[in-house]
Amino acid sequence: MPCEEMQQKIEAYLDGELTLSDQRDMEEHLAQCNRCSAVLHNLRALSASVKKVGTVTAPISLRRKIKSGLREMTGEGADAFNWRHLLGVGVGSAVFASFCVWFFMTFTALSPLQPQPTEELIAAHVRSMMVSHLTDVASSDKHTVKPWFNGKLDFSPSVLDLQEHGYQLVGGRLDYLQKQPVAALVYKHRAHIINVFIRRADSAATAKPAGYTHQQGYNLIRWRKDGLDYALVSDLNEKELRQMAVLLESQLAPK
Amino acid sequence: MANKKDRQRFERTMLVHHGAAYNLALWLLRDPAEAEDIVQTAYMKAFEHFSSFCGGNAAGWMLTIVRNTAYNALQKAKRNSNLISFDEALHGGDGSCQNSFNTMNPEDTLSAMESGAQIMAAIERLPVEYREVFFLREIEGFSYKEIAEATQVPQGTVMSRLSRARVQLQKILVEQSKRKKANAL
Numbered sequence A: 001m002p003c004e005e006m007q008q009k010i011e012a013y014l015d016g017e018l019t020l021s022d023q024r025d026m027e028e029h030l031a032q033c034n035r036c037s038a039v040l041h042n043l044r045a046l047s048a049s050v051k052k053v054g055t056v057t058a059p060i061s062l063r064r065k066i067k068s069g070l071r072e073m074t075g076e077g078a079d080a081f082n083w084r085h086l087l088g089v090g091v092g093s094a095v096f097a098s099f100c101v102w103f104f105m106t107f108t109a110l111s112p113l114q115p116q117p118t119e120e121l122i123a124a125h126v127r128s129m130m131v132s133h134l135t136d137v138a139s140s141d142k143h144t145v146k147p148w149f150n151g152k153l154d155f156s157p158s159v160l161d162l163q164e165h166g167y168q169l170v171g172g173r174l175d176y177l178q179k180q181p182v183a184a185l186v187y188k189h190r191a192h193i194i195n196v197f198i199r200r201a202d203s204a205a206t207a208k209p210a211g212y213t214h215q216q217g218y219n220l221i222r223w224r225k226d227g228l229d230y231a232l233v234s235d236l237n238e239k240e241l242r243q244m245a246v247l248l249e250s251q252l253a254p255k
Numbered sequence B: 001m002a003n004k005k006d007r008q009r010f011e012r013t014m015l016v017h018h019g020a021a022y023n024l025a026l027w028l029l030r031d032p033a034e035a036e037d038i039v040q041t042a043y044m045k046a047f048e049h050f051s052s053f054c055g056g057n058a059a060g061w062m063l064t065i066v067r068n069t070a071y072n073a074l075q076k077a078k079r080n081s082n083l084i085s086f087d088e089a090l091h092g093g094d095g096s097c098q099n100s101f102n103t104m105n106p107e108d109t110l111s112a113m114e115s116g117a118q119i120m121a122a123i124e125r126l127p128v129e130y131r132e133v134f135f136l137r138e139i140e141g142f143s144y145k146e147i148a149e150a151t152q153v154p155q156g157t158v159m160s161r162l163s164r165a166r167v168q169l170q171k172i173l174v175e176q177s178k179r180k181k182a183n184a185l
Helices: A003-014 A019-031 A034-053 A059-072 A079-085 A093-108 A115-131 A143-146 A239-250 B004-029 B032-048 B058-076 B095-102 B106-112 B116-124 B128-139 B146-153 B155-184
Strands: A168-177 A178-191 A192-198 A212-213 A217-223 A230-233
Touching: A003 A019, A003 B095, A034 B128, A034 B146, A034 B155, A059 B004, A059 B032, A093 B146, A115 A178, A115 A192, A115 A212, A115 A217, A115 A230, A143 A168, A168 A192, A168 B032, A178 A239, A192 B058, A192 B116, A212 A239, A217 A239, A230 A239, B004 B032, B004 B058, B004 B128, B032 B058, B058 B128, B058 B146, B106 B128, B116 B128, B128 B146, B128 B155, B146 B155
Parallel strands: none
Antiparallel strands: A168 A178, A178 A192, A192 A230, A212 A217, A217 A230
């Protein structure tokens, strides 16, 4: 068979797509044609290198995230499952989860030691998703969410529409952090929930908010503007959370 | 609504492919965080439509959904400049691929294979259509027929894309290694 014709089939040979008789012909040809052998050699080298470096191990968290997402779809209580695993006990999970919430709230109210704001912010974020109480007012319309806070807080939080940037407003919620009522605005970016906590800046706390923090698998970004403290909490990656923070900060109108 | 039993059956069949799903998403999107999100979304979608899976090639079924989810994301983000500009005639040629292999001697190609980072960088320069057939063939070991089903193109197109992917990749690698040698001098 002419060399040109065999060359057309080298890749199919490499990929195991030739019929047995074609395969035999190819092997015969390769045995006597240096040119075609070299082509095959190159292709095999490429294939071997790509196999060697072309894959990475998926993040460990991915499997867990998929499983917990599936459990949510069947209504099996994904978060309760995680807590149980976290604590390594097989207590009736829903009861235990609510106990945790109760204990946490009581503890923070009574303890003279204030918990670290970072931990408290994360706890509030986790809690918001755990007890199916993400929003008190569910709306993607800022003109619905903003007025809802009237009379519930001694300030009026700016509610921004970031839809065009891919951050969808889901709603708002009243939360308590360090015995102070705070506005929690809930946004969604792809599958990620972002809580934006807004509270009046504590005049006693002179320290400025910490900027970026990463803790317990969550990303936090905090800043202060016009007498209000802002905190973004989410499992969204740092890059995109920062992008959202920049968007919010730049669009917040001065009071 | 699906129940616990459905979920367990789904997990038994499909969860083992999450590594391949992640790598495919990473090859297509080139961003780890986004790849992770896409795989999660794809698994939710797959579970929703699990009743349409009638046994057989589970990896093929799952990776098709991952691939479609990734393409949707690419289109949505309008980052698919190489999707839009992709043109078989322009990127392809007329089957003169084999000649290109000939122009390279084995030493050139082999020395070009030195670093994994270089190879991945070269792969990233391929159009997304080439990357996906190349991934499914070289990494997942799919047959031409299986790739054709997953990517919804005729088998002939799979073969020509695969061939062009190989030629382009070898060219890029040889170029990179030449540049490296020139810099070292």
